Amino acid sequence: MTKDGTAWVNYAVYPMHLAIVDNQDDLNAIWDHLDINEQDRHLPSGKATTFNYINHKSGHIASVVFLSDKLSWNPYSVAGVAAHEAMHVVQDLWNHIGERKPGAEAEAYLLQSIVDEIMTFIEEKHPHRKRKVKTEQPIA
DSSP states (O other), X not given: OEETTEEXXXXXXXXXXXXXXXXXXXXXXXHHHTTOOGGGOOOOOSOSEEEEEEEOTTSSEEEEEEEOTTSOOOHHHHHHHHXXXXXXXXXXXXXXXXXXXXXXXXXXXXXXXXXXXXXXXXXXXXXXXXXXXXXXXXXX
């Protein structure tokens, strides 16, 4: 899944590649790989999480999810951020292919797949950041 610390996912059904990174060096490597000009490189603005859309030289899009070290590692926050950024990826894909009314089920499965990739990346790359969540006992 990871290459040089970056998770690359090829969505063969769609003209899209997804990259997930969590540091500036890996983000720079993505830009180099995609042959992105210096003036077109948008640095993360210090936000907890940043989404970048880049035209890939193949005509496909490369959606890059950048997870800053400022991200709150509370499991609920991580899940929320993953869903939020995944939705940006889905929206940009639909825009790229000119899809104005995607099927609800197709959109839901694509969103779920992207959230799964982001969460898997976090779990594999940052296993020490797992936190136990206090849950209430089920009502008997």
